[in-house]
Amino acid sequence: MLNPITYTEHVVADFLRYQMTTYALADRALRAQLRTLLNLDQTRDTPLLKGPYFSLSKTFRRGTSLQDLGREGILHPHVANIAGHAHAYGHQESAFRAIAAGKTTVVSTGTGSGKTEAFLYPVISQCLRLRDHNAAAGICAVIVYPMNALAEDQLGRLRDLLAGTGVTFGMYVGKTPRERREVSGERLRQGASRAEYRQKVAALQARNDARAVHPPEERASREEMRTPGQQPRILLTNVKQLELLLTRQQDAELFDGALLDFLIFDEAHTFSGAIGAETACLIRRLRSYCGKGERDTVSVATSATIADRTGGNAGRDFAVRFFGVPPDQVELVREDYEPDHWQARRVANGLLAGDPIEHRQAVFQALERADHDGASDEERTRLVQALEAATGIRCRPDAWQLDLHAAMSASETAWQLSDTLDKPRPLGELLVELQRRLGRPIGEEEVLIWLALGAAARREQRPLLRPVVHAFVRGIDGAVVTFPAGRAPRLWLSAAQAEADRDPHFRLPILSCTTCGQHYFEHHVAGFDFTGNQPGGGEARGGHTVWPPLPPGENASRLLLLDRLAIDELDDDDDGTATSAPRRTAPIGFCKHCGALQNQTAQACLGCGRPGSVVGLLAVRQNSNRPGKLSSCIGCGALGGERMGRWRDPARPLRATAVADVHVLAQNMLHYAERRRLLVFADNRQDAAFQAGWMRDHARHYRLRSIIHEQLMVRTHTVGDLVAALDDLLDRDDELSRTLAPEVWSVHRKEELGRAHQGERRKFLRVQVLREITTGARQTIGLEPWGRMRVDYAGLEGAGNFHATWAPRLGCTSADLSLWVACLLDTERRKRIVWDAELKLFSRTWSEADALVSSGFTAGLDLHVRGLKVQRDPGDRKDWVAQWQSSRGMTLARQLLAKLAGSAQVDEGAFFRDLW
CATH class of the missing domain: 3.40.50.300 (P-loop containing nucleotide triphosphate hydrolases)
Known part of the structure; x- marks a missing residue:
């Protein structure tokens, strides 16, 4: 039987975890703040949750x-x-x-x-x-x-x-x-x-x-x-x-x-x-x-x-x-109810000593495993142990529901809880009223335990309590940051939250790169121009330049700021020091009170005059053809571009999309429900149609991942073999093919003697497989991030000349060296430095006019083309060519080699040339 208390806890907790993982912030401090704001185990006053509200549904008369x-x-x-x-x-x-x-x-x-x-x-x-x-x-x-x-x-x-x-x-x-x-x-x-x-x-x-x-x-x-x-x-x-x-x-x-x-x-x-x-x-x-x-x-x-x-x-x-x-x-x-069964003589009781959170977690986990007909003796035994540890109630494992019903019907705490919930109450109000009635402190964890146990305590299949829970949740409504102390930004899930907490500091919307998680702060000021080497425009004041803040609009210049590069390890393009300002940025002063920008940080704010209010940040240089836009990510180089006539930055605001939130809530509710049926209501037909189409489209991507995983569970596949297996499966099942690859059907109908449909289907599947095996290192959605897929490299195993030469010099085994090479190749693969001879998917730029993009097989905006060399030639651009060895600084490959070699002296140039 579905327990509404544990069910609600699961659904809300999963929704908040989804909010945490959807907005992948690479910065550890910001990520820790987001986790604190969303974690149910630490707080239930997250601004994304209103409620929960509790009431009791009475038992209908038979x-x-x-x-x-x-x-x-x-x-x-x-x-x-x-x-x-x-x-x-x-x-x-x-x-x-x-x-x-x-x-x-x-x-x-x-x-x-x-x-x-x-x-x-x-x-x-x-x-x-x-x-x-x-x-x-x-x-x-x-x-x-x-x-x-x-x-x-x-x-x-x-x-x-x-x-x-x-x-x-x-x-x-x-x-x-x-x-x-x-x-x-x-x-x-x-x-x-x-x-x-x-x-x-x-x-x-x-x-x-x-x-x-x-x-x-x-x-x-x-x-x-x-x-x-x-x-x-x-x-x-x-x-x-x-x-x-x-x-x-x-x-x-x-x-x-x-x-x-x-x-x-x-x-x-x-x-x-x-x-x-x-x-x-x-x-x-x-x-x-x-x-x-x-x-x-x-x-x-x-x-x-x-x-x-x-x-x-x-x-x-x-x-x-x-x-x-x-x-x-x-x-x-009207409704007709059965009388409640409470004993005339009741005893006051409460939770035993210990951590209430641990008690709740133990009881809820035990209820999930034991509160069903197929529970084992061991699961029922663990449940009665958890009940006794939390409440002191002793039950027989083979009759725990009946014993729990008898004990709780004689509990003053349970009766007062039932009597208090004669009308819906929020959790905070419920706690205050119960404390007044019981004459002792009572926490939210204890209330949740009693409600969950009341729903599980049954006599003749009738529960003692039938709790009804209403929880109103929403996604992140445009996260912002303020700077209350120094350069360290404080994260808020919305501007309204910061205002409600009376934070007096200027609020900046925060964005994050969808590929690497690098964060940016969005700002609007007057007359800002940064398309050259240094920021220009603004107003001259006392030998310095100031850019007053403006609300977003036609007269305001949009720019992006950041406090630091969030990627911890040195990039392969680093020029020698980890503390140097990232390329395409320039230092700038930001007043944490009024929001004005200025070209120095040592003095008081030139906009409001407050001393000590200027924070040193970094402004991102803009493309002269697209002022105010982010042409590519500072951290990973992911490209922005136009789609359907509109520019799309590689970074997006930390703001929820209603259609995605509804989709995730629906999935969670179905996942934990006993009867997996759900009605989703919308304000109008258009919203309902859009919601259904969006859910169908995203569900098919997860379904395709599921099928890929099923194929990999059978045996190891090369990319070509995996594409062929998927193609054969879709060729036998037209309904599945229409569901997973509607783009192919819109390009070419399937004909008995024709080959065009099959050719397009293979292209589509190859694109999907290649994108799946090149999931970014900081992305959280995909078979590899979920631990459901591992990519191996042919030819690494064995004692080849490279292994025989370098394993002894490095003081490691051939197996360790093979693993090291695989890790190095993983880093390049997950940057999409991959050669595909058939489609050349990652070896050229793509526009909306290209067939793969116009047919919907891929979106060309996020395919950043980059090659790899042992060491760049003088004419090579950093944005287009990565390298393993650098004459000017420590690359990621050199750093990994140093960790492998330890104290051993290694000729890095010879090592990388032999590896190449």
């Missing part, structure tokens, strides 16, 4: 069994066979009886209370009775949803419930195919059973095939639904489509012979105001068209919020106006 309701005639007897549970809740039974009596019914119960079953089982029962009497085809029930997503979710439920029953159904929305031949997915044969349907669904899911399975009862196209004698018994639709159905003649035929026994509106609270008035008119039009009066059709409205919880008549009044029925014909169904 109603009559479905079999007994079938014998009584309230439901059809077969409903008990297809339902997934034996008993109804008390409020569901009330709805069944009200609907059976012909009453207009308003079901106003909470989320997850089974509102759908409250109207669906009576509808299915009537359809089964019509089937038993061989009644003529005709719509029996119209179920209207405010959003297509809800209708599609219901459609999936109907497929599973009605497969093999002979009860027909269909969904008529904008995306419903017009003709039968346009229906995608798998159709089952006539007479197929429910078991056959489930078997087919399981088979497709095992292959990660997302296609739908259509049982013979489903009318999946408009053509089928309009065919005389084929109209569905149950019609799912939305308000706009329902109005079109009654307006267009070809669609109006769908209601010929309609019985319209039921008219149901789900989430009825959305039908308010003008929309509600228009829908009320539509209801009357539909009844009139079908020849039904207000008492001939049973109307049902469901909502979690439409009724007054204090016992008022808001729900009844709504139904009277909405459906046009007399008040005495309306039945209002």
Whole structure:
């Protein structure tokens, strides 16, 4: 059973870890600050989390069994066979009886209370009775949803419930195919059973095939639904489509012979105001068209919020106006609860001595492993040990849930917690109220432990506590830095956070390179120009130059600053000292109070006059053709460029993208959920379509990585062999090919005798494999950073002349020398200094006009071309040619060689020439 406390902890913690890893800051100090701000184990007051808010959901009263309701005639007897549970809740039974009596019914119960079953089982029962009497085809029930997503979710439920029953159904929305031949997915044969349907669904899911399975009862196209004698018994639709159905003649035929026994509106609270008035008119039009009066059709409205919880008549009044029925014909169904089981004599208790965080972690980990039917004796034993260590409660391993229920029902702490949560409360408010009631300090870790244990403590499968947790999370909303002390920047997750903390210092947005993690500070000032050797422009004051700050806009000059080069090790282009200013930068003074820049740092700020307020930073030189833009990263040389007519820096702000955050949250929620189904709501169709497309596109990249990993688990591959294996897999499965490589299908359709499609597919796959094996050393996403792939180099093993000559001189074994060479090659490979004879992917510059870029196989912006030599020639540029040996300073290769050689004297020039 899903424990909401541990579930929420996991989802929120994973989301914050995602924020940590997404913005790869190479600077250790900034990275440590970001970790501190986001780490749940250290603080829950991160500005990215609002809440959590806690409340308790009461246990619904158990109603009559479905079999007994079938014998009584309230439901059809077969409903008990297809339902997934034996008993109804008390409020569901009330709805069944009200609907059976012909009453207009308003079901106003909470989320997850089974509102759908409250109207669906009576509808299915009537359809089964019509089937038993061989009644003529005709719509029996119209179920209207405010959003297509809800209708599609219901459609999936109907497929599973009605497969093999002979009860027909269909969904008529904008995306419903017009003709039968346009229906995608798998159709089952006539007479197929429910078991056959489930078997087919399981088979497709095992292959990660997302296609739908259509049982013979489903009318999946408009053509089928309009065919005389084929109209569905149950019609799912939305308000706009329902109005079109009654307006267009070809669609109006769908209601010929309609019985319209039921008219149901789900989430009825959305039908308010003008929309509600228009829908009320539509209801009357539909009844009139079908020849039904207000008492001939049973109307049902469901909502979690439409009724007054204090016992008022808001729900009844709504139904009277909405459906046009007399008040005495309306039945209002509310939640009906079981009484709680608390012992009359309770004892006060609390957590035992020890670290509360360690207690919580131990209890949560033990609950995850032991709170399920397949738990081992060892896992249950560890759980009871963790419970006793944290709370002093002793339980039997084979009956720990029952023993825990008995102990907690006699706990004053647990009872006060339950009584306090009679309404939703934030964690801080909950702690204050509990301390007042218990007369002792109580921490958040203890509260979380009691709530988690209350959800796990069960008697007759009923938990003692049913906690509901709401946590509102968001991504980093534009991180900024200030300089409160010296040159050390202080990181804030947003400018609002700095303002709320009353930090008086000037705030600079922070950016990081997407390849190496080098950070930059964005600033806007008046008249700044740095396209030559030194910054120019500005205002002259007392023999110095000052650039006053301006808000971003047309009159402001954008520039990027940094305090230091974040890469710790010496680069292979270093000219001798690790403390020299990086190339393409110049020292500049920044006032940490007013934000003015000046060309000296020794005196007081020339902008505001504050003494000691100027911090020494480095300004990044700009390209004269693109002032204000970052042409390439100072740290790694990653290039910026134009895409779709817009310039894109190689560094991006530390600012979350909503679509990515939703994607990660959805993945985490599904990962920890027992039932892996999730609805994601958006403000409008455009947002929903963009979210779905973005998630689909990013998911396919992870799916391709998964397939590459599966291939590597079988055997070691060369690049060419791996591409061939992937190509063969996609050639056999067109659906998988369309999912993973839609760019190829948009360039060339697959033809039986044609070779163009296969050639383009191989190019696409080769690009993806090459990019995967050249993941940057500081990038966190990829098979190699995850430890799922290792790259070996042919010819390094064995005792060749190089090994035989140099291993003794270096005082190491041949194996150690091979490993050293592999590490050196790894550093060059992960800089994308790779020769690919087939595509020359990393050996030339790419533009949007090139076929690989225009077809979407790769984005040419991030492919920085660079070669490698033992030592550069005088005319070689550092940006284009890397080197192992330098006459002027220590390169990374020389540094690695020095570590390998230790005290041994080595002729570096001869070593690198022999290695080359």
